[in-house]
Amino acid sequence: MKKILLALVITLGALTAQAQEIKWMSMDEALAAQKKKAKPIFMDVFTDWCGPCKMLDKNTFHDAEVVKYISENYYAVKFNAESNSEINYKGKKYTNPQYNPDRKGRNAVHEFAMFLGIRAYPSMIVFNAKGDVKEPIVGYYQPSQLLEALKSK
Numbered sequence: 827m828k829k830i831l832l833a834l835v836i837t838l839g840a841l842t843a844q845a846q847e848i849k850w851m852s853m854d855e856a857l858a859a860q861k862k863k864a865k866p867i868f869m870d871v872f873t874d875w876c877g878p879c880k881m882l883d884k885n886t887f888h889d890a891e892v893v894k895y896i897s898e899n900y901y902a903v904k905f906n907a908e909s910n911s912e913i914n915y916k917g918k919k920y921t922n923p924q925y926n927p928d929r930k931g932r933n934a935v936h937e938f939a940m941f942l943g944i945r946a947y948p949s950m951i952v953f954n955a956k957g958d959v960k961e962p963i964v965g966y967y968q969p970s971q972l973l974e975a976l977k978s979k
Contacts, residue, residue: 846893848902853913853938856901860957867953868900868976871939873908875931876947878966889969895976900952907939907947908932915941916957952979 851859856867870887872879886892896902905911910925913936920941924934935944942951942959950963950972963975 846888846890848887848893848896850902850904852911853903853905853915856903857915857957859901860955864955866900866955867903867951867957868896869903869905869951869953871905871907871942871944871947871949871951873906873932873947879948882948882966886967886969886972892969892972895973899976905936905938907936907944908934909936911936913938952976 850870853867853869856869859865860867870879870882872882887896905913908922908925910922910927913920915938920936920938922934922936925936926933942949942962944962946964948964948966950967952960952963954960960979963972967975
């Protein structure tokens with residue numbers, strides 16, 4: 827009986843640990859949420875072909891402390907800098923007019939990524955509670971490094 831209970835506890839613990847993830851939203855959803863409750867926005871700017879972006883997703887954004895900190899302190903946005911999405915920011919619509927849906931690998935850069943001045947991937951952008959852009963966090967960060975960077979902002 828003790829072995830069964832121990833196995834059950836271990837299984838539930840593993841499922842809980844795996845279930846911890848950031849609840850990502852679109853930029854438009856985050857800006858709408860800010861109007862209801864002022865809170866900064868954390869944006870992960872990535873591309874599909876970026877290896878360090880995938881490592882950031884797998885390692886850093888699934889770390890329990892990072893998940894907890896971002897979830898409690900930010901609206902979290904995931905933004906593919908080569909997507910065909912539409913973003914409405916401060917009265918201006920940003921799109922990707924050169925986007926090619928048939929293209930594999932790299933695609934055209936989204937206007938919003940250009941507006942943000944993204945020069946490398948991954949880049950993480952923090953917007954203050956009023957939606958204004960703060961300085962970017964560029965490159966791959968281990969969980970402890972990202973937490974330190976976010977707490978200093």
